[in-house]
Amino acid sequence: MADTYLQVIFWAFFALMAIAGIRVVTTRNVIHAALYLVATLLGAASMYVLLYAEFVAWVQVLVYVGAVVVLMLFGLMLTRAPIGSANFDNNQRLVGAVCAGLLFAVTSFIMVGAFEGQEIDFTGTEGTKVQSIGEAIFSIYVLPFEIVSVLLLAALVGAVVISRRDEGRVDS
Amino acid sequence: MPVAYFLVLSALLFSIGVYGVLARQHAVLVLLSVELMLNAANINLVAFSAMLGEAGVPGQVFALFVIAVAAAEVGVGLAIVILIYRNRRSVDIDEMSLMKW
Numbered sequence: 001m002a003d004t005y006l007q008v009i010f011w012a013f014f015a016l017m018a019i020a021g022i023r024v025v026t027t028r029n030v031i032h033a034a035l036y037l038v039a040t041l042l043g044a045a046s047m048y049v050l051l052y053a054e055f056v057a058w059v060q061v062l063v064y065v066g067a068v069v070v071l072m073l074f075g076l077m078l079t080r081a082p083i084g085s086a087n088f089d090n091n092q093r094l095v096g097a098v099c100a101g102l103l104f105a106v107t108s109f110i111m112v113g114a115f116e117g118q119e120i121d122f123t124g125t126e127g128t129k130v131q132s133i134g135e136a137i138f139s140i141y142v143l144p145f146e147i148v149s150v151l152l153l154a155a156l157v158g159a160v161v162i163s164r165r166d167e168g169r170v171d172s
Numbered sequence: 173m174p175v176a177y178f179l180v181l182s183a184l185l186f187s188i189g190v191y192g193v194l195a196r197q198h199a200v201l202v203l204l205s206v207e208l209m210l211n212a213a214n215i216n217l218v219a220f221s222a223m224l225g226e227a228g229v230p231g232q233v234f235a236l237f238v239i240a241v242a243a244a245e246v247g248v249g250l251a252i253v254i255l256i257y258r259n260r261r262s263v264d265i266d267e268m269s270l271m272k273w
Binding site: 003014017024033034037041044051055056059068071075079088096097099104111118120121122125132136145148152154156158160163 | 173176177184189190191192193194196200203204208218219222225228230239240241242243244250252253254257
């Protein structure tokens with residue numbers, strides 16, 4: 001019975017993510033595309049909640065919706081590039097649609113065939129505890145964790161270095 | 173609930189992202205499509221993590237790493253987009269043939 005409710009919620013968010021995702025790649029306004037991406041990312045966060053992965057869900061909301069999309073919007077505002085009404089698609093639209101459709105057909109066919117009958121059992125689970133995630137990160141995966149820290153630092157410094165104006169150069 | 177539902181959702185998001193990368197000209201829109209593809213991978217990881225129960229904690233750890241790397245990628249990517257816009261007054265990736273032989 002509870003599974004039926006879960007499935008109804010799942011398909012509702014599936015529809016939301018599918019519509020919003022398609023709007024991300026078809027809308028004519030870049031700001032709208034970023035806001036539809038917010039809807040898709042929140043749908044993904046709700047999927048994580050549905051899968052009892054609350055910590056990943058909140059990291060998704062904080063990092064993606066809170067930081068990445070805001071960064072995108074800042075990038076759009078800083079570039080002052082055309083944001084609407086122009087045509088942002090190139091002439092590969094048909095090829096792209098055929099490729100994406102084929103990819104979807106093949107991957108979903110293989111995935112459904114390979115994992116047929118495998119169920120996610122939600123009965124009696126309380127979800128993954130943050131404690132066990134933390135223990136995994138700081139014991140087995142401590143080296144990747146440190147590497148990711150250094151990567152983030154390098155990306156931060158790199159972004160600052162790339163995007164700052166050169167001193168002493170006259171900018172037109 | 174069958175795990176295949178989540179895999180189909182992830183395949184759908186990934187295909188939408190592939191379409192966006194192939195068919196869009198605006199550099200920021202291409203970055204948004206890449207984010208869609210990374211999220212598709214994350215949904216797969218978390219779905220398998222839920223399927224495995226207690227043994228599936230590494231799946232969520234990997235999802236967190238993917239989120240961190242995606243944040244780094246967006247930062248550097250947007251810096252490059254801003255720099256290219258400043259130099260060329262355009263963010264059309266079809267015109268960025270500077271390094272093409």
